[in-house]
Amino acid sequence: MSIYLHFRAVGRSDIRDDHTWLAAFMSDAWEDHVDEYAAGIACSINKGWDFVNDFYAAADAPDAGADEPWNLPIYGGRPVPHSADADPSDPPLMLLEPPGVSRAAHFLATVSFDELWNVVGARFSASGWTRQELLDHHRDLQGLYGRAASAGHAVVKAVWA
Incomplete structure (x- = not known):
């Protein structure tokens, strides 16, 4: 079974803050x-988004909190609550507003993939991840967030099974 975390950039004025609509x-x-x-x-990202988040966590400073930039690409944003009339099969949704998108884009543009890999690559390799897989996810996220930030867009995240 596949389960995906789907990211979609969208103009903030083009979306409604309503779970059913989103x-x-x-x-x-x-x-x-x-x-x-x-x-x-x-x-x-198919199944492994938690690993990608853990990879970015290697950039965490000792006193960092939940809103630190490394946490934004995967889990950043706020949950969009289901309305009373929502279909229970609708996916969990998160909305990362444009300021958070800009912070995530800056993090992704400035973090050194190679330095992160040097810190945690052995652990990820032991879990079955290849450097290339993580690099591909990193580049995809870097491109998406960079373009979204440049356009002043939000990013909506949905989990599909």
Whole structure:
């Protein structure tokens, strides 16, 4: 079974802060994900997004908190709560507002992938991850967040099973 964390950049004024509406929007985006990936407005990670977050956590400073930039690309943002009339099968959703997108983009643009790999690469290799897999995810996220930040967009995140 595959389970994906789907990221979609979108203009803040183009979305509603409503779970039912966002779930339908993200469902349509998922249907068009090949075209959206090619356009650079979406990406996804199959099953291993927690590992990608753990990889970025290697950049954590000893006194860092939950809102530190390394935490933003994967888990940053706020949950969009289900409304009373929402379909229970709708995915969990997160919304990262444009200021958070800018902070995530800055982190991804300035963090050294090679330095992170030097710190935690052996542990990730032992878990079955290759350097190239993590680098591909990093580049996808770096591109998505960089373009979204430049455009002043938010990023919506959905989990699809």
